[in-house]
């Protein structure tokens with residue numbers, strides 16, 4: 001395959017390194033990064049990003065599924081890989097074969113691991129109020145009993161904050177409550193003489209908004225990629241977007257007044273218009289919802305998205321852009337001359353969060369490392 005053919009993602013190594021260094025500055029020196037590289041590293045390319053992070057000295061990683069963990073092992077990731085999600089007992093053998101650390105999603109799940117008959121490295125998930133995965137924080141007795149399971153090698157205990165990005169008093173109070181509950185569980189375990197495990201609680205917004213609640217690891221996802229979940233001006237941290245998304249012009253067309261473009265004749269040219277057909281669509285992760293709101297960048301200028309997004313193409317109005325031809329490069333996320341489009345803009349246009357926007361960027365997009 002030729003590089004930069006149809007549509008592609010450029011991953012900036014220097015920006016990734018910059019963000020890693022910024023996060024290390026916020027976190028105390030003894031706190032280690034355990035980046036979330038699940039969902040293909042939030043669409044950035046799981047292998048590419050994880051190997052780059054490993055080069056930068058990162059030794060611990062979290063993924064969502066056993067398959068994601070296997071992909072990283074096969075790519076040469078040597079350190080700890082924690083599977084944050086549920087792994088079906090039929091896949092337990094894979095955890096052993098690829099030396100993946102499994103989350104204990106509750107005490108019943110621990111029993112299934114025990115019964116399998118081989119030793120698993122595990123981190124115990126604690127539910128401190130999110131009510132997703134983890135054993136209920138109040139069941140300290142059952143949590144302590146997990147250490148009696150001969151087949152569990154317990155190397156970690158963790159929980160997850162569900163509203164650390166919240167700015168309301170209620171959300172902040174709830175986060176503080178989750179932190180206190182987690183600390184309580186750890187204290188009980190230590191009092192009962194349990195040791196030899198690491199603790200972790202903070203994801204991106206735990207790091208940003210609750211920098212005082214550090215444990216041995218922190219699990220940044222979205223901010224590691226230099227993206228906030230929503231548009232946000234922060235003075236406490238500066239991050240650089242790691243990803244830029246690019247495509248090419250397939251064709252240029254002239255529309256006469258009254259002519260329509262795209263499916264459902266959703267766009268009508270009021271006057272004479274020049275449009276460009278781009279070789280990227282919703283199958284590549286471009287949300288259909290952005291039509292009529294978004295713009296792309298070409299030759300340092302904005303070109304509004306028109307009509308409906310197709311599976312493999314989209315249309316933009318390039319009437320105002322001179323000298324634009326087939327094969328010209330177009331920026332969907334990133335910088336072009338003085339203009340910039342951020343993943344945060346897509347989150348607004350599609351009425352979602354950036355985490356969803358980037359993690360949906362498709363398999364057809366080539367991922368290329370740049371400096």
Ligand SMILES: *Cc1c(COP(=O)(O)O)cnc(C)c1O
Nearest residue numbers: 036084160203204219220221222
């Ligand atoms: C996805 C995930 C993270 C990372 O979340 P961000 O908000 O992107 O930093 C951390 N911990 C758990 C358990 C997760 O599922």
